[in-house]
Amino acid sequence: GENVEQHPSTLSVQEGDSAVIKCTYSDSASNYFPWYKQELGKRPQLIIDIRSNVGEKKDQRIAVTLNKTAKHFSLHITETQPEDSAVYFCAATGDSNFGNEKLTFGTGTRLTIIP
Amino acid sequence: SQTIHQWPATLVQPVGSPLSLECTVEGTSNPNLYWYRQAAGRGLQLLFYSVGIGQISSEVPQNLSASRPQDRQFILSSKKLLLSDSGFYLCAWTGVSSTDTQYFGPGTRLTVL
Numbered sequence: 001g002e003n004v005e006q007h008p009s010t011l012s013v014q015e016g017d018s019a020v021i022k023c024t025y026s027d028s029a030s031n032y033f034p035w036y037k038q039e040l041g042k043r044p045q046l047i048i049d050i051r052s053n054v055g056e057k058k059d060q061r062i063a064v065t066l067n068k069t070a071k072h073f074s075l076h077i078t079e080t081q082p083e084d085s086a087v088y089f090c091a092a093t094g095d096s097n098f099g100n101e102k103l104t105f106g107t108g109t110r111l112t113i114i115p
Numbered sequence: 116s117q118t119i120h121q122w123p124a125t126l127v128q129p130v131g132s133p134l135s136l137e138c139t140v141e142g143t144s145n146p147n148l149y150w151y152r153q154a155a156g157r158g159l160q161l162l163f164y165s166v167g168i169g170q171i172s173s174e175v176p177q178n179l180s181a182s183r184p185q186d187r188q189f190i191l192s193s194k195k196l197l198l199s200d201s202g203f204y205l206c207a208w209t210g211v212s213s214t215d216t217q218y219f220g221p222g223t224r225l226t227v228l
Binding site: 031032034042043044045046049051089091093101102103105106107108 | 147149157158159161164166172174205214216217218219220221222
């Protein structure tokens with residue numbers, strides 16, 4: 001089955017600087033890679049996702065890059081703000097037509113933005 | 116638009132008592148449904164998922180069970196709770212394809228004393 005590793009587990013960044021979180025996956029058949037943000041006591045919320053037919057996707061201050069050859073993908077947050085403080089989870093999944101109906105999540109990164 | 120509900124929002128139960136958590140989805144048909152547990156400060160542990168009525172796949176053998184009596188209803192149960200069952204229980208759904216976005220419900224915070 002799929003295995004997703006996420007690094008670092010904690011990350012502190014000065015407000016205004018950039019933050020990068022990296023994930024690797026094991027199943028070369030995986031083709032969908034979402035990122036979730038979870039604030040304290042709340043549900044995880046999708047912030048950005050990428051499919052294997054593209055290498056990069058941006059949404060304002062957030063971007064995700066995918067390297068299928070190396071089987072890793074990264075979340076980039078620029079111009080960080082205090083409200084970016086949260087736990088971030090990466091995930092990967094393949095095609096449900098081949099019996100893969102579930103996301104495999106990374107272990108999470110606690111991001112703290114220092115004012 | 117689609118909405119996912121969970122109840123109760125919080126629950127405090129004694130060790131050895133039964134459990135029933137309910138999740139319902141509105142605005143979609145034949146969703147894939149998922150139960151996750153999150154211990155305090157930890158990641159998301161997939162417990163069960165279902166691709167249709169009566170179809171349940173278990174990820175982690177333990178004292179929990181799941182049922183899907185209706186297309187948009189998913190229930191998590193236990194006959195006897197353990198202290199280690201404490202956590203934040205999240206229901207989630209996707210469309211028919213696993214590569215559709217997965218949306219989480221608001222969660223149930225369970226404390227077993």
